[in-house]
Amino acid sequence: MQALAVFPSQKRFGLLDIPEPQLSGATQVLLRLCEVGLCGTDREIASFEYGDPPSGADHLILGHESLAEVVELGREVRSLKRGDLVVAMVRRPCPHAECRACRAGRPDFCVTGDYTERGIKGADGFLTDYVVEDEKYLVRVPRALADVAVLVEPLSVVTKAADQAHAIFDRLSYDPGPQRGLVLGAGPIGLLGAMVLVANGFETLVYSRDSEESKPAELVRSLGAHYASSTIDPIEGLGTRWGQFDLIFEAVGFAPLMVGATQMLRANGVLALTGVPPKAATVELNAGRVLRDLVLRNQVVFGTVNAGRRDHLSAIQHLEQFMVLFPESVRTLITHRVPLDEVPQILTQKRGIKDVVEMTRAA
């Protein structure tokens, strides 16, 4: 069978033939991939900026946003049956006994950094026909979501952030009244963030560099949210024009915007950061003002990465809700579906909103 792999030491990527995997453990599951989503992380790995092959290998099979069908089960698998649709979680625990997060099944909170990630860091991904995975890393998805379930993995990153923000808002033991949300960035994560905010009753603004006539802007308006483009609204004037926000969800990774966002928070506001800026990004900062506000206005800034099982389950619930509230907007997120052999041509170009690789159609 074919797989799409990156060879970092040779600075190349392409299709290669690999043997079909077989079950070798009682809790393993053989999966046939239906779809695999591509994102900025894949483009970074294909540009050799990021990503590590499994130890001892010269290549990494790409793909971490999976949707697959169960075709064969190890004899001790209890939670799944043949024909189930599943999404695989991405991160796998580190080997260290002292890492309580990994030992407790939450490698998304790993403290050692020695975790692996399928398709990203030290473990092969899902851009191939069949993979074997342990039952405990699989999350079952309702068939009714088949045509959009490839969004569960990226959405789980958003729901992890949203559920943490919710836990912070729980400190207010009174009804704070109507809440306002700002999303920075209109890529797939930002747009999914806007959907979560709208679904949770926030009056929502999405701010991005895409023009007011762009597809993402149209999608935002289709949710009943507002859209502002940095081509018209420079960041300095955003607060004057749009006011301040209770929850800001950042999905850009642009350091000046991440720091500037603190100045757009209302009292008791929460800023969730999910973008990853380059290490060398420096920003001039009035630290006194930012820190003063954090203290005197009870503000919280937190970063969040990856997701655990409960975040995937929350993502599935949210996706079900989205398919009632704005099904066409959700479908519009997936702008292209391509077969595996076309991936090498499109991998490093950003086009549309979300590219999805069609492996086999969900039956």
Ligand SMILES: [Zn+2]
């Ligand atoms: Zn991704």
Ligand SMILES: [Zn+2]
């Ligand atoms: Zn760990």
